[in-house]
Amino acid sequence: MKRLLxxxxxxxxxxxxxxxxxxxxxxxxxxRAPEVVQNAPEDDQSAPETExxxxxxxxxxxxxxxxxxxxxxxxxxxxxxxxxxxxIVAGQALLIWLIxxxxxxLEIKLESTGKEKIKPIFINKFKLLTEKQxxxxxKVILRIVxxxxxxxxxxxxxxIIFSFFQATKDIASTxxxxxxxxxxxxxxSAVGYIPNLFKIVIFVLITHYILKGLKFxxxxxxxxxxxxxxxxxxxxxxxxxxxxVLLWAFTLAIIYPxxxxxxxxxxxxxxxxxxxxxxxxxxxxxxNLVAGFVITYMRPxxxxxxxxxxxITGFVVEKNLMVVRLKTHKNEYVTxxxxxxxxxxxxxxxxxCDENEEGLIIFAEVTFNYSTPWQKVHDILIxxxxxxxxxxxxxxxxxxxxxxxxxxxxxxINCYTKEIDKVPQIxxxxxxxxxxxxxxxxxxxxxxxxxxxxxxxx
Numbered sequence: 001m002k003r004l005l006x007x008x009x010x011x012x013x014x015x016x017x018x019x020x021x022x023x024x025x026x027x028x029x030x031x032r033a034p035e036v037v038q039n040a041p042e043d044d045q046s047a048p049e050t051e052x053x054x055x056x057x058x059x060x061x062x063x064x065x066x067x068x069x070x071x072x073x074x075x076x077x078x079x080x081x082x083x084x085x086x087x088i089v090a091g092q093a094l095l096i097w098l099i100x101x102x103x104x105x106l107e108i109k110l111e112s113t114g115k116e117k118i119k120p121i122f123i124n125k126f127k128l129l130t131e132k133q134x135x136x137x138x139k140v141i142l143r144i145v146x147x148x149x150x151x152x153x154x155x156x157x158x159x160i161i162f163s164f165f166q167a168t169k170d171i172a173s174t175x176x177x178x179x180x181x182x183x184x185x186x187x188x189s190a191v192g193y194i195p196n197l198f199k200i201v202i203f204v205l206i207t208h209y210i211l212k213g214l215k216f217x218x219x220x221x222x223x224x225x226x227x228x229x230x231x232x233x234x235x236x237x238x239x240x241x242x243x244x245v246l247l248w249a250f251t252l253a254i255i256y257p258x259x260x261x262x263x264x265x266x267x268x269x270x271x272x273x274x275x276x277x278x279x280x281x282x283x284x285x286x287x288n289l290v291a292g293f294v295i296t297y298m299r300p301x302x303x304x305x306x307x308x309x310x311x312i313t314g315f316v317v318e319k320n321l322m323v324v325r326l327k328t329h330k331n332e333y334v335t336x337x338x339x340x341x342x343x344x345x346x347x348x349x350x351x352x353c354d355e356n357e358e359g360l361i362i363f364a365e366v367t368f369n370y371s372t373p374w375q376k377v378h379d380i381l382i383x384x385x386x387x388x389x390x391x392x393x394x395x396x397x398x399x400x401x402x403x404x405x406x407x408x409x410x411x412x413i414n415c416y417t418k419e420i421d422k423v424p425q426i427x428x429x430x431x432x433x434x435x436x437x438x439x440x441x442x443x444x445x446x447x448x449x450x451x452x453x454x455x456x457x458x
Contacts, residue, residue: 081164092157096150103146107139114138155179189260196258207251211244238296238321284339285322291338292321300346306420308347309336315421329424349420358395359416362423364430367408372443374401374409380441381413384433390426392416 076084114135121129129137159175162168218240220226222233256262296319301307305316307326312334314326324341326334336344352360368377378399385397395416403410413434417426438445 078165085161085164088157088161092153096153099149100146103142107142110135110138110142193260196260200255200258203251203255207247211247214240214243232299234299234302235297238293241321242293284337288322288338291342295319295324295338295341296321301348301350305348305350306423307349309341310344349423353418353420359392359418360420360423361414361416362426362430363412363414364427364434365402365410365412366434366438366445367403367405367410368443368445369408374411376441376443377411380437380443381411381434384437385413385415385430387433388415388426388430390417390419390422391430392418 218236221236314328318325397415
């Protein structure tokens with residue numbers, strides 16, 4: 001604060017410099033007066049004519065419009081103007097000190113009571129700003145406002161002080177021009193831009209209400225309240241997003257000529273630069289975006305389906321225009337870019353559980369030597385499947401013999417289920433029941449393996 005007051009009072013010597021010019025002007029006027037008096041007697045013959053001309057001149061001066069500011073300056077002496085300038089400087093210094101004092105008190109009060117009244121800011125359960133951080137931000141804003149007010153006061157005070165003196169009057173007008181001319185230009189531009197602003201507002205409002213109607217229709221389709229033949233419910237949201245992007249792009253193309261500075265080369269150059277950066281830096285992003293649209297309308301899966309992508313099996317927990325996320329049975333979250341999904345094989349296990357489908361077939365294989373009758377193996381496997389929880393009784397489980405090896409045969413038990421989210425548990429119970437069935441039948445599930453060993457004699 002002391003430094004600021006020192007800067008303000010350093011301006012005062014400029015006003016004293018003007019004192020050197022005012023007396024010189026006055027002495028010039030005094031010096032010119034005798035010359036007029038000396039020349040007066042020489043023109044005695046033309047005195048009547050001069051008196052007549054002076055009378056006409058004095059009469060015409062009565063019709064000249066008076067200049068209040070110049071008259072006021074003429075009536076005020078230099079010391080009076082200097083005193084007024086000093087008074088203005090002192091008043092502004094006092095006002096600046098008072099403003100800084102009030103802001104300091106406000107910061108102290110904020111520091112003491114802010115922690116009790118200010119609460120942290122959360123966004124989706126994520127703490128964006130703590131109490132201390134919010135207080136620091138508010139203090140920075142208060143300091144910026146304090147400095148802005150001080151600068152505005154100085155910009156107003158200095159030209160006013162300079163305007164009291166003839167030598168610095170031009171400086172005052174120049175400083176006022178720095179302040180007022182930009183404001184005049186901005187005001188004139190703002191007033192002239194009002195018609196284009198109305199056009200932009202109308203186009204934006206039309207687009208807004210069209211999108212509002214489309215969003216209502218998409219919600220009705222998504223909730224199943226509105227049915228359109230050949231249009232699935234899960235298409236409603238992405239279709240609305242596509243239409244939203246297209247409509248805003250169309251609106252931007254319409255209002256672009258009405259934007260301020262749109263016809264300038266600088267504005268066009270920045271637009272081209274942004275377009276180049278966007279096209280170069282977002283090649284893969286655009287590819288994923290296009291792949292996301294393709295996957296959406298292909299409908300290979302939906303949220304909650306159990307799928308297999310690139311040897312990863314899990315449930316679809318998120319599907320957007322960029323990526324797809326799976327949650328495995330081990331609570332692992334795996335993210336796939338849409339480009340990878342579009343070029344990969346996808347197995348959807350939930351498709352087998354639709355209304356017209358019998359269910360997903362789960363299977364297990366066992367091997368037995370040929371001394372064990374295959375009919376007995378079939379019966380044990382089918383009974384084990386029927387005893388497994390979540391396995392359907394209809395269609396009935398069945399056995400396939402998938403291999404006849406040199407020493408054993410391979411049997412595959414197949415059974416139906418619609419409990420897709422419990423497949424790992426179903427497999428566990430099925431394996432347990434198979435072991436129990438063969439153990440109760442007195443059959444050993446281990447198969448004999450033979451290996452030929454050759455001995456080389458030297």
